[in-house]
Amino acid sequence: MLDFKVKVPFFDATQLYSANKAELDGVIQKVLSDGAYINGPEVGQFANQLADYLNINQVIPCGNGTDALCLALMALGLNHGDEVIVPTFNFIAAAEAVSFLGLTPVFADVSPEDFNITAKNIEEKITTRTKAVIVVHLFGAAADMDPIMALANKHQIFVIEDVAQALGSEYNGEKLGTFGTIGCTSFFPTKNLACFGDGGAVFTRDQSLANKIKMLANHGQQKKYDHQYVGVNSRLDTLQAAILCHQLTQLEVNIDRKIALAQHYNEGLKSLNIDIPVKREYTKHSFNQYCILLKNSEQRDQLKAYLADHDIATMIYYSQPNHLQQAFSSLGYKVGDFPVAEDLCGKVLALPIAHLSIAQQDDIITHINAFCANA
Ligand SMILES: Cc1ncc(COP(=O)(O)O)c(C=O)c1O
Numbered sequence: 248m249l250d251f252k253v254k255v256p257f258f259d260a261t262q263l264y265s266a267n268k269a270e271l272d273g274v275i276q277k278v279l280s281d282g283a284y285i286n287g288p289e290v291g292q293f294a295n296q297l298a299d300y301l302n303i304n305q306v307i308p309c310g311n312g313t314d315a316l317c318l319a320l321m322a323l324g325l326n327h328g329d330e331v332i333v334p335t336f337n338f339i340a341a342a343e344a345v346s347f348l349g350l351t352p353v354f355a356d357v358s359p360e361d362f363n364i365t366a367k368n369i370e371e372k373i374t375t376r377t378k379a380v381i382v383v384h385l386f387g388a389a390a391d392m393d394p395i396m397a398l399a400n401k402h403q404i405f406v407i408e409d410v411a412q413a414l415g416s417e418y419n420g421e422k423l424g425t426f427g428t429i430g431c432t433s434f435f436p437t438k439n440l441a442c443f444g445d446g447g448a449v450f451t452r453d454q455s456l457a458n459k460i461k462m463l464a465n466h467g468q469q470k471k472y473d474h475q476y477v478g479v480n481s482r483l484d485t486l487q488a489a490i491l492c493h494q495l496t497q498l499e500v501n502i503d504r505k506i507a508l509a510q511h512y513n514e515g516l517k518s519l520n521i522d523i524p525v526k527r528e529y530t531k532h533s534f535n536q537y538c539i540l541l542k543n544s545e546q547r548d549q550l551k552a553y554l555a556d557h558d559i560a561t562m563i564y565y566s567q568p569n570h571l572q573q574a575f576s577s578l579g580y581k582v583g584d585f586p587v588a589e590d591l592c593g594k595v596l597a598l599p600i601a602h603l604s605i606a607q608q609d610d611i612i613t614h615i616n617a618f619c620a621n622a
Contacts, residue, residue: 254558255599255607260436262602263443267493274489287485293492297448300495301422303430305457306450308483309464312411312433315447316344316381318481319407319429322449322459325350325378332372332380334364335568336588341381341409342569352578353377354570356585360525362386362538362595366394373398379405384413384423386538386564386597387439387505389530392418392426399427407431411447414439415502417531424450429460434483434491437601439533440498442487505534508600508608512537515612519619522594536564537600544593546622551596553618559611562597 264271281287294306309315320331327349333341335354342352355368362385369380380399382390399406406427410416414432416423416439424430432438434446449460459476462469467478483491509532513523522540524532541547551561568588570580582589598611 253555253560255560255603255611257560257562257597257599258437258601263436263441263494266602267497270493271490274493275486278486278489284485285482287488289485289489289492290483293483293488293495294448296492296495298450300498301425301430301450303422303425303450303452305452305454306448307457307460307464308488309447309449310481310483311445312409312431312435312438312447313340313344314464314479314481315431315433315449316341316407316409317347317479318449318460318463319431320344320348320350320379321463321476321478322429322456323379323405328376329378330374330376332364332369332377333569334368334381334383334385334588335570335585336362336565336591337383337385337569338411338565339569339572339574340411341383342575345381346575350378351376352569352575354568354575354578354580354585356587357385357591359587359591361388361390361527362591363388363390364395365391366398369395370398373402373404377402377404379407379428381407381409382427383409383411384416386524387413387416387533387535388524388527389413389416389418389423389532391527391529392423396426405429411435411438412535413533415498416533419529420531425452428453429456434487437535439502439535440491440494442490442494444484444487446483446487446491447481448483502533505537505600506532508603509534509537511605511608512598512600512612515609516615519616520622521615521619534600536562536597538564538595538597540591540594541596542594547594547596549622550615550618554611554614557610557614559614560599563592564595564597566592568592 345352410424411433463478467476
């Protein structure tokens with residue numbers, strides 16, 4: 248993310264600001280002069296705006312996406328040792344939140360086509376101790392929610408949706424994050440809806456869960472110094488909320504731009520021996536990441552190095568599945584436990600997409616074609 252000096256950076260955070268500098272300067276100056284830096288009116292305004300956008304009644308802003316997952320799990324009233332199923336091909340946040348709260352992460356494999364956890368992956372891991380599943384909509388593509396919700400209802404388990412990479416994506420015309428018991432997101436600068444620092448939110452249709460989450464995020468209190476729960480301090484700063492109110496007005500345009508860029512990549516790469524993202528009819532993919540699959544890790548690493556030599560930055564999401572991370576070694580997983588996730592880690596490569604110009608994209612496509620011609 249910090250490779251600003253290359254010709255095509257993977258992500259250039261300065262563009263978040265420069266694209267709308269005048270409006271953002273106004274928004275920032277207003278918060279600075281008003282002085283309500285914590286819980287200012289923009290925080291509630293943003294929560295309402297996001298609730299309207301998602302078509303959900305309750306949005307609770309919080310400090311970041313990892314806190315959002317922790318708050319969601321805390322609100323469900325789970326007990327030490329209860330099992331929560333999480334996809335192993337993922338950023339560490341979901342499994343980390345589960346472990347941090349004394350619950351047991353139970354890893355599951357994912358679909359080789361869209362990288363997401365499926366009802367079948369989940370079903371294989373359900374035991375009498377399973378209380379919840381965290382469905383992560385990876386890279387902006389929707390997991391297949393109808394079978395997942397049917398399975399969860401059958402087994403009476405909670406569904407937490409992590410839309411940190413998929414805010415604005417849709418499943419059968421409805422926004423992701425609104426199907427399960429609770430939705431969680433992050434506003435980290437690389438996300439679809441981004442602030443200029445850390446931020447996150449939790450959303451739900453369940454009023455009593457929403458009340459509890461609000462309290463948990465505010466030291467477990469509703470009234471000042473009257474603490475009903477052991478909570479945490481997890482707030483979205485007023486400044487970030489004000490920025491997000493503005494950024495939310497740009498979200499659909501930004502997603503449409505990324506969809507167009509993804510289509511251009513698809514066209515430019517389709518005749519190569521490379522797997523491009525699979526199009527599922529039920530999803531509006533927001534392309535938070537555009538990930539391709541190479542034949543094997545050797546070819547992936549060669550392409551990455553070749554593009555770097557031509558001043559084009561790429562990223563590997565993810566080089567290691569969660570179940571093989573040292574942090575989870577006490578859980579006893581081993582190589583071979585989740586073959587799809589392990590295979591994906593060796594083959595996946597994310598190409599730049601956010602803030603990319605067509606000229607930059609054509610340059611990338613030309614270089615990938617040249618690489619494949621000589622491979
Ligand atoms: C899928 C997913 N979930 C959760 C998070 C955590 O968000 P944050 O960095 O705001 O804590 C991330 C961040 O990259 C993520 O990609």
